[in-house]
Amino acid sequence: MRKAKIFFKTDLAGILTEDETGYHFRYEPEYLTKENAEPVSLTLSLSKGTYSDKVLLPFFDGLIPEGWLLEIAEKNWKLDARDRMGILLATCRDCIGAVSVEPVNELR
Secondary structure: OEEEEEEEOOEEEEEEEEEOOEEEEEEOHHHHOOOOOOOOEOOEOOOOOEEEEOOOOHHHHHHOOOHHHHHHHHHHOOOOOOOHHHHHHHHOOOOOOOEEEEEEOOOO
16 A cells, blocks of 8 residues: 655645555545645545545646656656556655645555
């Protein structure tokens, strides 16, 4: 299982998880109670529920670089082009826009 912290501006907005059933995004309860809380995407409205899909949720997939920049990332970091979560974790720490992604490194 892999996890990522999803930040909106400087606030921890939620956690994105990849497991054997697919991908899941859930807003942090503390974020939902903020007066100025905004959704990370219009397709992921503020909710206590979990957004799930068998493929990487389209908003997060859209953060991944394309074209020559993706090719450079794949070659330099030896990333598998089919591993969308791996590419997201490696390349989206400092995205254009208000959303950023940080890997969660859990000790087992």
